[in-house]
Amino acid sequence: MDSRVEAFMSKIINSNPGEPEFHQAVEEVAESIIPFIEENPKYKHAKILERIAEPERIVMFRVPWLDDRGEIQINKGYRIEMNSAIGPYKGGLRFHPTVTLGVLKFLAFEQVFKNSLTTLPMGGGKGGSDFDPKGKTDNEVMKFCQSFMTELSRHIGPDTDIPAGDIGVGGREIGFMFGQYKRLRNEFTGVLTGKGREWGGSLIRPEATGYGCVYFAQAMLQTRRDTLADKTIAVSGSGNVSQYATEKATELGAKVVTLSDSAGYIYDPEGIDKEKLGWVMDLKNIRRGRIKEYAEKFGVDYYEGQRPWTVKCDIALPCATENEISAEDAETLVKNGCFLVSEGANMPSTQEAVEIYLKNKILYGPGKAANAGGVAVSGLEMTQNSMRLSWHREEIDQKLQQIMTDIHETCIKYGRENDGYINYVRGSNIGGFVKVADAMIAQGAV
Numbered sequence: 001m002d003s004r005v006e007a008f009m010s011k012i013i014n015s016n017p018g019e020p021e022f023h024q025a026v027e028e029v030a031e032s033i034i035p036f037i038e039e040n041p042k043y044k045h046a047k048i049l050e051r052i053a054e055p056e057r058i059v060m061f062r063v064p065w066l067d068d069r070g071e072i073q074i075n076k077g078y079r080i081e082m083n084s085a086i087g088p089y090k091g092g093l094r095f096h097p098t099v100t101l102g103v104l105k106f107l108a109f110e111q112v113f114k115n116s117l118t119t120l121p122m123g124g125g126k127g128g129s130d131f132d133p134k135g136k137t138d139n140e141v142m143k144f145c146q147s148f149m150t151e152l153s154r155h156i157g158p159d160t161d162i163p164a165g166d167i168g169v170g171g172r173e174i175g176f177m178f179g180q181y182k183r184l185r186n187e188f189t190g191v192l193t194g195k196g197r198e199w200g201g202s203l204i205r206p207e208a209t210g211y212g213c214v215y216f217a218q219a220m221l222q223t224r225r226d227t228l229a230d231k232t233i234a235v236s237g238s239g240n241v242s243q244y245a246t247e248k249a250t251e252l253g254a255k256v257v258t259l260s261d262s263a264g265y266i267y268d269p270e271g272i273d274k275e276k277l278g279w280v281m282d283l284k285n286i287r288r289g290r291i292k293e294y295a296e297k298f299g300v301d302y303y304e305g306q307r308p309w310t311v312k313c314d315i316a317l318p319c320a321t322e323n324e325i326s327a328e329d330a331e332t333l334v335k336n337g338c339f340l341v342s343e344g345a346n347m348p349s350t351q352e353a354v355e356i357y358l359k360n361k362i363l364y365g366p367g368k369a370a371n372a373g374g375v376a377v378s379g380l381e382m383t384q385n386s387m388r389l390s391w392h393r394e395e396i397d398q399k400l401q402q403i404m405t406d407i408h409e410t411c412i413k414y415g416r417e418n419d420g421y422i423n424y425v426r427g428s429n430i431g432g433f434v435k436v437a438d439a440m441i442a443q444g445a446v
């Protein structure tokens, strides 16, 4: 490692102990940004990197709620308000038992750069809880969401901090939280995004992250005069992002052969077509079942406790969670002919896996660029809420495609190497950094 990165990281690790995901996310950015800062000393003097790695504010709170047996349950609640240089804090809420302060800090840190890349005026934030919605009744989820929002409502607002969904937080949870916010404040505002379309939500928001991830893959393929037609794709996860990545990739002529959840993956060599995907959406979003049931229903193989990266594919779309592609998985993917990775999830590849992609010069779109479509359409939802009107589906999809193309252009601007290879890691890190850094300089030491 560069000695300047090492010195910077040792300070970060000492002042943020026990937060390995946060260290990982900061280090990956520091490796791109520190050499860039050396060439642009104004950022160095203003200590932008040091400031950007320190959250503006963190709120941590107790979330007590009554389960269906009348017993009191207690969870932890968090909101990380990371950076507001270019707009109000914006980012999702994650409800999952693996949520810790360090996980949310990594996600909030990534969000700052991602939101800047979208070209829209949004700062970065993230929040959530170690609450596990799995196995809970709708009533219990509502009780939890109401208690969570009772405290969170003091800290957010349509011009201050606008949360949305992430793992474990979809339309149902956003509905319960919006209802409680409205009741407490007596205000119908765009304080959350991902709302239902009848009550202020935007068309295409549910689809946006998955669609955007595929549009970004398409833009990367175009640099090699290639398309998605007839490509075999391995997708991980089976939640919101995976479902719509599968839908769009299939629509554009590719064949998606895997889906997974935390218990294992299914391999369908015939491809997960529209009809089968409809069944998965019902399974996951309505019946809240396990992906294993797909294997039983359609007579394909299920691999318990494994991830889909040993399957032969041209393209991998990791859409489940962080660090789900190890160095060994990356080696296997490349060896099997995979030449494009577009990340629907946040930081799904370990640092070692990323090094393997770059060494093999495959097309690699990091999450902060490739999955920015979700928050971009959240930004469009905020605009529609402010104007008190709603745009048509085609119009929003068009804007989403334009934003993904613009992000891709920014990555090329800052990431093209001497031999013509586009290093999207450097491109997205520097591209996301510049706008925030310039705003921070203009606003002084705040």
Ligand code: NDP
Binding pocket: 098, 165, 166, 167, 168, 169, 170, 209, 237, 238, 239, 240, 241, 242, 260, 261, 262, 263, 319, 320, 321, 322, 344, 345, 346, 371, 372, 374, 375
């Ligand atoms: P969902 O809750 O809808 O789906 C999550 C999926 O990932 C499920 O299939 C889940 O399986 C699986 N998963 C979760 N945790 C693990 C784990 N520890 N190991 C293996 N599988 C796991 O979430 P989303 O689809 O919204 O989010 C997926 C990823 O995309 C996350 O990284 C999120 O941060 C990122 N993202 C989401 C955006 C959005 O708009 N929703 C925007 C940008 C990024 P199981 O059901 O077994 O838990």
Ligand code: 2IT
Binding pocket: 090, 091, 092, 093, 111, 114, 162, 163, 164, 165, 166, 193, 346, 371, 372, 374, 375, 376, 378
């Ligand atoms: O990681 C992400 O970008 C999200 N979970 C979406 C955030 C948002 O505000 O829409």
